[in-house]
Amino acid sequence: MRFQDIVGQTDTIRTLKHMVGSNHLPHALLLLGSNGIGKRTLTLALSQYLLCTNRTDDDSCGACAACIKTSKLIHPDVHFSFPVVGAGITSDKFMPLWRQALHDNPYMDSNQWLQFIGAENKQGNINKDECQNIIRKLSLKTYEAPIKTLIMWLPEYLGNEGNRLLKLIEEPPPHTHFILIAENAELILNTILSRCQLVKIPALTDQDVVDGLLQRELSTPDKAWSIAHLANGNFNEALTIAANKLGNDAGLLLDWLRKCYKGYGPDLVKWSESFATLGRENQKHFLLYGLHFMREFLIMLATGSTNARLQPEELSSAQNLAKVLNINQVEQIVRLFNDCYQYVERNANPKILFLDASIQLHKTMKRWDV
Numbered sequence: 001m002r003f004q005d006i007v008g009q010t011d012t013i014r015t016l017k018h019m020v021g022s023n024h025l026p027h028a029l030l031l032l033g034s035n036g037i038g039k040r041t042l043t044l045a046l047s048q049y050l051l052c053t054n055r056t057d058d059d060s061c062g063a064c065a066a067c068i069k070t071s072k073l074i075h076p077d078v079h080f081s082f083p084v085v086g087a088g089i090t091s092d093k094f095m096p097l098w099r100q101a102l103h104d105n106p107y108m109d110s111n112q113w114l115q116f117i118g119a120e121n122k123q124g125n126i127n128k129d130e131c132q133n134i135i136r137k138l139s140l141k142t143y144e145a146p147i148k149t150l151i152m153w154l155p156e157y158l159g160n161e162g163n164r165l166l167k168l169i170e171e172p173p174p175h176t177h178f179i180l181i182a183e184n185a186e187l188i189l190n191t192i193l194s195r196c197q198l199v200k201i202p203a204l205t206d207q208d209v210v211d212g213l214l215q216r217e218l219s220t221p222d223k224a225w226s227i228a229h230l231a232n233g234n235f236n237e238a239l240t241i242a243a244n245k246l247g248n249d250a251g252l253l254l255d256w257l258r259k260c261y262k263g264y265g266p267d268l269v270k271w272s273e274s275f276a277t278l279g280r281e282n283q284k285h286f287l288l289y290g291l292h293f294m295r296e297f298l299i300m301l302a303t304g305s306t307n308a309r310l311q312p313e314e315l316s317s318a319q320n321l322a323k324v325l326n327i328n329q330v331e332q333i334v335r336l337f338n339d340c341y342q343y344v345e346r347n348a349n350p351k352i353l354f355l356d357a358s359i360q361l362h363k364t365m366k367r368w369d370v
Contacts, residue, residue, distance in 0.1 A: 001044035001071060001106070003059045007235050008208030009038050012201055016046050021057060025050070026197040028169050028178040030155075032185055033201030035109045036234030039181045042201065043151055044070075044106070046179065047078050051145045066145060073099045076143035079150045081134055083110060083124030083157040085117065090130045107236040110154055111285040121279030123345075126157045131164040138168060138176055147175040155180045156187035169195045203233030218242045232309045241311065249289035254317045260361035261324065268358040276350035283350060287341045291334060297321065298330050324365060332364045 003013050019025040031039045045060070048070040052060035060067050069075040073095075080098060081091050091098070094117055101108060101116050108116075114124045134150060142148045155162065169178055169192065180196060182188060204212075209228035212235055213219040219227060219242050231238035252275075259267045275283070296308040297318045310318055325333075340357050344350070 001041055001048055002062050002067075003045045003049065006038055006041045006045055007212035008204045009042060009201065012042060012199065013045075015199065016042065017049070017057070020046075020049060025177065027172050027176065028180070028196040030180045030182060030193070030196035030198050031201055032182050032198060034203060034234070035183055036107050036231075036236035036238075037201055037204050038107065038235065039201050040102075040153060041106050043179050043181055044073075044102075047075075047149050047151060050147060050149065050177070051075060051077065073102065075145070077145040077148040079134070079137050079148070080153070081126060081130060081150065082153040083114065083126055084130070085114065085119045085122040085124055087127070088129050089127070090133045091126075092133065105236070105239065107239060109236055109285075111281050112236075114281045119279065119281055121277075121281075123280050124157055125159065126152070126155070126161065128161050128164065131158075131161050134165065135168055138173055142175065147177060149177045149179060151179050151181070153181045155182055155192060156184050158189070158192075160189070162189045162192050166191055166195065204235055205233070209233070209235055209238045213238060213242055230309050230311055249286045250293075250311065250314055252286060253290050253293060254314070256358070257317070257321070257361070257365075260358050261365050263362040263366070268362070269355060272351055272355040272358060275354050280344055280347070280350075283344050283354075284341060287337050287344065290337045291341075293318075294330055294334050294337065297325075298327065298334075301325075301327050301330065329364050329367070333361065336360055336364070 003017070006013065016025075031042060033039050048062075048067055049055055049060045051066040051070055053064045053066050054061040062071070066075065070078055073080070080095070082094075082098065084091060084094055097117055101113060105112070110124065114122075134152075138148065138150060158165075172178065178196070180192075185193060206225065206228040209231050210221070210224040213224045213227060214221065218224075218239070223242075227238050227241045230241055256271060256275075259271055275286075278286075293310070293314065296310050299305070300308045300318055301322060308315060308318060336357055340353060343353050
């Protein structure tokens with residue numbers, strides 16, 4: 001991955017290149033920003049730029065042995081850590097799948113990754129064995145390059161296991177760099193945050209998304225602008241829309257809302273039982289999508305505008321919902337979705353949780369006291 005291959009992020013690229021060129025790249029760097037904006041592609045390009053033996057002020061050469069190995073994710077001095085599933089399992093076991101997943105879509109989100117490796121109803125984590133493996137690998141000398149790099153995607157999944165890495169992050173071996181890629185700083189240990197230099201990554205502009213789609217020949221100019229509007233700075237979402245897919249979450253949410261409005265008990269029970277089989281990661285992803293939908297719907301209600309960042313079928317459903325929901329009801333639904341997300345993370349029984357949520361949704365939509 002070269003800087004020239006990245007969608008947008010011109011200012012951040014300039015900052016990272018300046019850090020390297022001035023020999024001020026910190027030993028622990030944290031790239032923080034929302035999903036789908038290119039944090040991982042920035043990190044891959046940075047690692048290649050660091051190891052390139054013939055780099056210029058603008059970019060890595062892309063042709064030296066280090067560039068070729070780094071671009072294929074096989075350089076022995078570039079190590080990866082990411083969420084996996086299973087007790088005692090480390091990232092090393094999933095490296096072939098990791099390479100394939102990034103080749104297919106370097107902008108993938110955590111749910112796409114966990115489903116790609118067959119997580120099903122298991123939650124991903126970065127466990128004790130992974131931390132011990134990181135300590136072991138970074139204690140070794142470099143193989144080929146003058147430096148070695150550990151790229152950790154989503155340190156939020158470390159939890160308290162991150163305490164095992166504190167000393168290593170604070171006092172790493174010589175010529176060692178940590179690059180952490182995160183989306184939610186509140187889920188990262190403060191002791192880790194305090195040891196990293198933070199670089200906040202902005203969302204992509206609509207123009208960035210359009211340029212990225214056109215460069216990849218995934219859309220026509222007119223359609224690209226429509227996709228960019230819907231994607232709201234998320235290039236992963238733009239890729240999904242460009243493939244003419246209404247996400248499973250969108251269809252599932254609209255079907256759920258219709259069933260909840262009707263309030264027919266057997267349908268709600270059947271829906272809850274079916275949804276419970278999807279697994280916790282899928283359930284969390286669905287609730288996050290529901291919060292996005294309600295946010296856009298709330299903007300539409302508050303402003304009277306139909307210029308919401310929703311796909312045509314979603315926008316049509318939102319316009320129909322506007323006939324039966326007011327702002328206070330939407331606020332109740334948002335709180336309900338937030339509560340459900342927290343309960344899913346705490347391993348609540350999904351059948352009971354979502355049947356109860358369905359009943360509360362019905363009462364809210366019918367303006368009953370809840």
